[in-house]
Amino acid sequence: MSTIKGIGFDLVDCDRFRAMAQKRPTLIERLFSAEEIAYANKYSDPTVHLCACFAVKEAYLKALGTGINGQVLKQIEMGHEKTGTPFVTICGERVPALVSVSHTDKTAGAVVVLF
Template identity: 35%
Template sequence: MAIPDESVGLGVDIVEIERMRKIIKRSPAFVEKIYSAAERAYCDEHAHPEVHYATRFAAKEAVLKALGTGFSGGIHPLDVEVRRTAKGRPYVVLTGRAREVAREQNVREIPISLSFTHTDAVACAMAITDESVAAQERRRDPMEELTRQFKEARTFLDDLPAKESGQA
């Protein structure tokens, strides 16, 4: 079995929504410590903010798993912020130590996917490095490779001296 390539990090996390609701109720300061003002505004504008807080917490964990660090080495939850494009697609903005770690690893992009059910929030993140992009570019499409080989063989055949007529 091959050793996994370190050029792409993958992180997945799941958070129980009810647990997040209880944490927020018990300790309102929790949201101030963990979420940016923009994240809090987004979550609080919904009928069930705990769903969105849980989803964003899962995203923060997934991103840090993809980087291979977790909340350690000076990385704070506020160093990972989940935002949305104008069309609603979530994306991550890194600051502080999380940003430094990503730069040290030559991370080019961290796409994320968020989802939730009635009970759980889940997030997936990939830390795509410059090396992983270069490796992908080096890989050849099998049909392109076959076409290249055919052209080489055809050129080789075309370069062979033609037999004189009448010789068998």
């Protein structure tokens, strides 16, 4: 069995995130890759999916123990297997981690376990 190197959790308020995105028109492009934006745009409410993606980024950084601290959030990406299972990549390289994501129309949460 692999050794756990870190566990991170994050919860995002979707209404708050939506308000921030409306005030800062470039926020979405600064935080998310083109693939993440395209994935979210497949749904009737892209914001909740972007919030879930943001929660994964934050949970990953918390699992590392670094926080944002100069990290380029756009380089931390959430992707999905064909089965729908989420995963994390950094600059296109898959991270050895387990990722769990859930959301409602109001909140999105994620847990990342690094190995």
